[in-house]
Amino acid sequence: MDLLVYGIGQLAIPTGTAARRGPAQGEISLLRNAYVLVRDGRIVEVGRGRGPRSAGPTLDAESRLVTPGLVDPHTHAVFAGNRVQEFLARARGEKYTGGGILTTVRATRAASEEELVQLARPRLLRMLAQGVTAVEVKSGYGLTPEDELKMLRAIQRLAQELPVTLVPTFMGAHAFPPEVPRAQYVQVLIGEMLPRVAEEGLARFCDVFCDRGFYTVEEARRILTTARGLGLGLKIHADELAPVGGAELAGELSAASAEHLLHASEEGIKALARAGTVAVLLPGTAFLLDEPYPPARELLEAGVPVALGTDFNPGSCPLASLPFVMSLAVLKLRLSPEEVLTAVTLNAAAALGLAHELGSVEVGKRADLVVWDAGTFAEIPYWMGQNLAWAVIRDGRIVAGPACPSP
């Protein structure tokens, strides 16, 4: 698609094609009175002023702020059923143990691929309407070969149908199915599920819940090493509940990202920095579980690139708003608005292996950008819980927001 976006009051972007870390994470390039020219879905020109005369479609941003399309690098957006009862129990003071995952497993197993698509479609469109143009989605509520593949096929269908970039992650190692002995299930993961997922090209990453009560470091290492051998990228749900060595393992395997990290050890943080592994922090989960927030400043100061995601899922985090997570990151993680903007664009894209394509507005990248009803990007976290996305542009086409032409 071709498009000229002009009248941009402020274009705010982290620059580059790799994750930014340390002080560089807080360095945002600002271009005032700017335009962006798109040809065939790619950015071909960025500059000051009105831009070249264009015969193609144009959008006057009327002095509004423009940022890259937001990237949510961690969700469990495909599932059936809900866990309202668990939410209410938590509100009465019961503690989260992760056991409720099996409630969602039962509902997801009972649903067809078509039903999963129907359920996830409006969720993803609501995320898109808030400026999120790329979303990672994990399997992990099937826990049998057929049900895990069904989830991944649902993600694949949604990716073909919706104007959102979906990055599928195989997470059969999300929990243990109650009907199979643990060691046998790990064998099924390694010997059956991973080869089928790789053969059918259904996932770009493999993720393992490496934590107390879930997969041990040894089990996670076996699963992830197999995944790597099959050509999948690696992610680890690391040290959310206890410091079990998940961050250390992520560093050892040079994983693309390590997620949660609430209880990551000092050694683990050093290992992430050495490997350049992106820390995907999920403050919405801490907020909803009323637990301590991840050590964002410590990670940043140790030189670990930090990204932010929603962790959207029916149990620990029914929150799907990345802009709200940006508010939490400023208020609770003590990140600057600049660091937050990098965390939800370029660094989030890097966590998905897409920093060369997405995450900034520069010549050669895909034209994913958002025009916001705001003058400065600090207003996005500041106007909490409000949707300021005015025009959401994906691959050069306006796909959501009040400025979107009605179909």
Ligand SMILES: [Zn+2]
């Ligand atoms: Zn998760």
